[in-house]
Amino acid sequence: MTEFTSRQLVDLFRLVALRLAEARMDLGALDGAIGDADHGNSMAEGFAAVVRATASEADLPPGRLLGVAGRSFLSAVGATTGPLYASALMSAGRQLGDRAGFDAQDLANLVPAFADGIRERGKARPGDKTMMDVWSPAARAVADGARRGLSASGQLRQAEAAAIEGREATRAMVAAVGRAARLGARSLGHVDPGAASAAIIISALREWLDAQAPASDGGPG
């Protein structure tokens, strides 16, 4: 399986940052409906800071670079998303350890690693109407795909579908934690912005991997 380098990891962050920047206004509007409208900015600025910090340290092994990414995201963002994604990125970094490169399966494994890190820091439970309602099912989709022998790209495709379904399911949830929790029933019908940005990140991972080896993975499916 192809080994990717730290430079390619920076490239991956760049794609995530781009997709989040494109969604900045939409995420802000979702957040405005049930929160304080800052989520689009936080995510876009946070991943922009990740790209800046990791680009200048791309000689570090990928696992360490994920640690740099986590710290830079936290410092740039603070807020709620700062500690959560910092914890996600660091958890992913620990899994890669000091290895010199990473492969497609490692990339798919970022999803469960992110989910673990976020769960540990945020303590949100399924159904609380948070980003965990996307990360949890997406992580399970990766594990399920691996069990069924799907390629890494296939696993991520499955994670992407689970993420979108999870995002939509937050409409029927009443927020139980975070700022929207104060809204009570009025949070019904709205997609959780944290769930929406989580789905964007997962889509970007899949998109990036497919762009690396469009032929080797048997195309869509």
Next chain:
Amino acid sequence: MPLRPGSRAAAEGGDDVVPLRFGDDPLLWASWLYYEEGMTQGDIAELMGVSRPSVNAYLADARSRGIVSIEIAPDKFRTLTIAQALRDHFNLQDCLVIPTEGGERSLIGRLGDAGARVLSRFVRSGDTLAVTWGRTVLSMADQIDAPGLQDVRVVQATGGTTAKIPWTPEACASRLAKALNARAIPISAPAIVSSPEVRSLLMEEAVLAEQLGILAEADRIVMGISSLRPESTIHTSGFLDGAMQHAHYQDAVGSIVGRFISARGDPVIGPLHDRTIGLDLEQLRRIPQRIAVAGGMDKVAAILAALRGGYVSILVTDIATGRGILTAEGYRDTPRRSAAVSERPLRARTHVKKLINSPQDAVDETLQGALLAHEDLIAPVPGSSRAVRAIDGPRPGKVAIVVGGGAGHEPAFWGYVGPGLADAAVVGNIFASPPPDPIIAATRAVQGGAGVLYIYGNFSGDVMNFDMAAEAMAAEGTEVRSIITTDDIASAPREARSARRGVAGNVFTFKIAGAASARMLSLDSCEALARHANARTYTMGLALEPGSLPETRQPSFDLGPDDMEIGVGVHGEPGVERRGVGTADACADILLDRILEEMPSAEGDEVALLINSLGSTPTMELYIILRRVRKRLKAHGLRVHSSLVGPYYTSLDMAGVSLSVLHLDKELKELLDMPCRSAALTIG
């Protein structure tokens, strides 16, 4: 349309038979006689001296010309529209929606009553009726009245559960059977057994097989729907006892007949599946009539899942839940015709005007300006652009107070740094908690060896970041305690005080904590006093216009041209209720009523007030509000010790006001009166 005097009326001698008060309007007269006096059309015809068809025509004309308007009570109307929408959307056989509020009885009691009425309409002699368990089902069983039935069998839909609860499957089935003069058929086994093998063994028992055979013949079922939220019946009854921790059930959002379903309504099959004795979801779907009785906001996702999965053919719920389900499906209430208003927007404007250079520099440049304006009070913390400290610190032996939160609340938080107040303040991005690094830098810069008190509003981001900083400081040997303020009474019910937001009332908590530390009290005492102040501070706000972020320059939420948002958050979070803008006095009353309702006070007690602008509401209006608040407090027998009026804790350019009341006691009063000096608050 002149009215010809009728024979009888004329015979009685009147020239003009239309009584004066109806003017010359026979339509009004006819309407009055019919609707207000309850006369029949025939009698009216005789009295008016016209034919009965004329009276009928008058009445029809009166309606079309708006003299009479027939209104269905709004609440009743809502129940009808929501029931109809649910029925159509989910292809139900029928749907009954009851008002969410009303009467002395709980929602469960009223749902039980409604379920009982529905069931008594459908149940027939000779029926086999399956029944699940739960509070709502038991309430239904206790309220049903269906006399004269013969040969009905009521069968448990599942095995039994723990006897620690009153609403077990056995209780629900036996009580319902008694009420219906029916035979109760138990399922003589636990609902969940210890292993699939035990289940296989039990299923071979003739008694159980016979009972399950009867269950398979059910003509209808009445069932509850359980959410899987931590507070749900299914958890509190110990039905699951740990099994739900299993990863298999993470996709489940609800439970019916002791089985689990996903948001889409698909069965979620986990390790409990082969250990459960009772109906499975396929068998459930084959029962011809499936009546679900369930309501409550926490159940919306579960009921929606059950509807999507087609497990329900008749739904009994309440308005709020029904609307929640429809909202989650993207349905919007259609406005009633009579309530239609102009849809034209107030005016088109693409951007809110702002005095900024670039959005990303706004926070830093604000702080730079503040440091220049108040250089006699505050100085930057070295190495951080987002932390400021008091120039008179650190003082050895003094507890250090560090406050902070998102930017956008100016003059919070740097405006409260100075002698007698906080020692340092840290801000994050706009409306976003600062990360741990600047908090740590500020803590190091001001701690004087006697411990540190963090004071900040209760927002999940602030809690996480300040906690991370506190952990880092603890590792360095500096003891940090955190006061998480919760003064916003609109943000959660009284029972959940610890879930409330911390907003403008922070000013009082900062002041009390600052005064306590200036007195060189211990960390324990400073902490206790700050908690005491927070516990006695009550804030309620309302917004007239949304604020806008420098980045987007768009209103952060929509507020109709004539609406205000009551209970709005200090970050523009939508409030808890929206209604038409009232006068200043009416608004002051809304805020104060809620506070007085909650604040336990005795005649003669003293309070301190903060009338705070949320950003763009002018000081002029704040004084109009203050005047009314003072008048009301006087009438309530409370004495106002001091009043702060102005933009003390803003929300960018939001228009609106918040009222904070600090319920004083002797100690708080002394601390409040101690001198302090800072950019935003100077006393003495």
